[in-house]
Amino acid sequence: MTLSEEDYIKAIYHLGKGENTTVSTNAVAEQMETKPSSVTDMVKKLSDKGVANYKPYKGVSLTEYGKKIALSLVRKHRLWEVFLVEKLNFSWDEVHEVAEQLEHIKSEKLIDQLDKHLGFPQVDPHGDPIPSKKGEFKKTIKKLLNEVPVGTSGICVGVKDSSPPFLKFLDKNKIALGDTILVHDKEEFDGSFDIKIKESTIHISNQIATNLYLKITE
Amino acid sequence: MTLSEEDYIKAIYHLGKGENTTVSTNAVAEQMETKPSSVTDMVKKLSDKGVANYKPYKGVSLTEYGKKIALSLVRKHRLWEVFLVEKLNFSWDEVHEVAEQLEHIKSEKLIDQLDKHLGFPQVDPHGDPIPSKKGEFKKTIKKLLNEVPVGTSGICVGVKDSSPPFLKFLDKNKIALGDTILVHDKEEFDGSFDIKIKESTIHISNQIATNLYLKITE
DNA sequence: ACAAATATTTAGATTTGTCTAAATATTATT
DNA sequence: AATAATATTTAGACAAATCTAAATATTTGT
Structure with missing residues (x-):
């Protein structure tokens, strides 16, 4: 997945509140701060890749595969947030931007070891749950x-x-x-x-x- | 700087052995695993941006500004390598690929705090020196x-x-x-x-x- | 149910970074 | 110094991701 594709996957996931909800092109465009026409192009591509289900004029939702990718991104994002706050003295409100970058780093070992280094935290500094490697997490x-x-x-x-x-x-x-x-x-x-x-x-x-x-x- | 620009800057820096040496288009192409024509395009752009000095047919070197960027990338790369080995149990030969990704993360605070977290290391796991924030480092x-x-x-x-x-x-x-x-x-x-x-x-x-x-x- | 408002898609252009193939410059050889 | 070999650039094409403007579909209000 490219950086951009990953960002769209996360946007669809969050707009769908973690469920496999169908979300509108306009909603994704607003979330991503881009134009609806760009969203149309991208969701077609995500659909071709088996990551999303897209019906023209009807909106887009993630496939199970897409949801897995989204959960892995959320996991990475939140683990990095914990790292920044616990180990690097970042405060609550400074972590998001940097975590947005770090979540795209590709290395399974990196994330497994980071998780261990942090003592397998269950929630991030905002109190949001961290999905397990398998994508399971507690509701808060x-x-x-x-x-x-x-x-x-x-x-x-x-x-x-x-x-x-x-x-x-x-x-x-x-x-x-x-x-x-x-x-x-x-x-x-x-x-x-x-x-x-x-x-x-x-x-x-x-x-x-x-x-x-x-x-x-x- | 984009990801790709940063990669070219690092390549020119390393081929020039850290000095402001002029390096050939072909050498950069080989280092970057790309074609010479792509290098020509990119070094023109870097030249326009004030990062490199480019004379057609004569090769390319970094400006002082470009060298600063290169040193900052090297600093980030090596600090991350120390982190991976010291904190996340990576071994000597596993760190490079991940550090190549991490070095592009943009956050001054992140690097300052990482440096502190690691106890201001002087060398990376390969024994290579880590430039200071100002770009100074000891030769090895x-x-x-x-x-x-x-x-x-x-x-x-x-x-x-x-x-x-x-x-x-x-x-x-x-x-x-x-x-x-x-x-x-x-x-x-x-x-x-x-x-x-x-x-x-x-x-x-x-x-x-x-x-x-x-x-x-x- | 029909017109108006809104949402979405399509068509075509743009930027970035890349490529191939052809043209041109440099360097090496005799 | 002329030619051959090599290095480099230019021209033109392409893919990814985006945009604007126009076309089309859907929804809403009466």
Whole structure:
């Protein structure tokens, strides 16, 4: 597969939300920041190669073979993201662009060994699951911290309230996007929580808990 | 720079042995495994871009700017090779192809952090020097083990005698290409040596010493 | 159901990097 | 120094991936 073909495969995969959903030419064009006519050309080629199913005017979906390629790209992308954050001190929001390049490197041994080097991580720095070599992975969902059962751990992926005071609070308490948070205990009386974050346990009010999104594995 | 342009720059650099030597169209074509006419086209373009000096029928050399790009590619290539060997258990002879791909990844932060992650290595697994960010590096030369002064350390890069008995000897004594060897002591009487390899010191005869090539920093 | 709006495809052009074959320049030989 | 051998360039073609503009199909609104 060429670089460009791989990018189209990933776009179709993501637009189809990981299912073998049919997506429109225009949707792919928008995602790829290209023109619909270019998409038509490319999906014809992908179809000829057995990677996609294309029906003129009806849209395009990935074949099983195409899905496998997409999953392998997602796996590579997310493993590299973990590498960049864990080993090279990249932050949460700096990894995407570089991972977009690294995901195209072709070497099975490289990815197997990288996986091992990183300790076989299950999720990337954004909390998204990393497919196994065979293409299997766990689904994840986004929930407010106060909605997850005690004992669950997840990755902090967003805030509901993005006002300066709240963001300042998070900063002061060293809570950042990408951090792994374990919901340790809940106080029924006032709905406050004990959470473990980076080896230390802190106490947060219910109001804080209802404004923090976690990504958790179901 | 595109992938292809970068490959040509590296080829011109290597054929010119790192100096701003003028190299012939045919030489570049052979190195790149392409046709001379393709080289002509490309060096014209590189010339237009200020990367190379091209005089029809006279050959091509890199400009200072082109040399900078070449050194940055060499730096990236060799750092990735160290990474593959040190962190991902690749062996000496498996790294080249993957590093050829990785060297094209564009991210200054990535390379700076990789350098740091690896402990700022000075040479790659083949004993070749890694240029600094500014493009400076130490020259290295290949010498037979018996020709280097006591106290020198270098990387084992080849054998003069490649007969099965000799290779078997190396194997038995756990001496492999890519290993760092310190010449610890020399016995004047019979020209034998004590060498340190991977934390253990062993004794080798003069005959062995005259058949092992080391790459050392001058 | 029909016209208007939107989506998609086709046709033809463009850029990049490559190739082959022919033309031209350089170098080597006698 | 003239010719033969070799090296290099030019001209023209091709494939991949893209684009614009025009043509065609589908969907939507009344």
